[in-house]
Amino acid sequence: MRRILATSAALALSLTGLSMATAPGAFAATDAAAEYGCPGSLIDTYNTPATGEVWGQLRLYYSSANGGTNCAVLLAKKYYGTTHYMEVGINISGRSGNAPDSGAYKYYAGPVSVTSTNGHCIDLGGGEDNGGAWAGRSLKSVHCG
DSSP states (O other): OHHHHHHHHHHHHHHHHHHHHTSTTTTHHHHHHHHHTOOSEEEEEEEEEETTEEEEEEEEEEEOGGGOEEEEEEEESTTTTSOEEEEEEEEETTOOOOOOEEEEESSEEEEEEEEOOTTOOEEEEEEEEOSSOEEEEEEEEESOO
């Protein structure tokens, strides 16, 4: 009887684990980070507005690897699927040197990352140009830690 209970409990746990692993959205942040090439977990999002519309979204990720790693991508929203100029950049606040990723993209710019961010704030920015208008956002000294 004890063996049957132990087997039933193990089966229930494995089914529960399987159910949790396949639940919709269960791995959304991890999958998104892997999809865009950023390590770690999604920690924040910032819309890039222009004339009252959201053109894109800056997505910021964090991993504890390498003394803290922050990574960013800029996702197109309004012009998603249309080739247009996009750029995204990230640095430790007060420092320079990390090159932004920029070019003609259909879906997203990035990833760009900076390491050794533990104990520091970061500067983050990105934007899009449709050939006549610019939508962008610049954030200074965010996610300090």
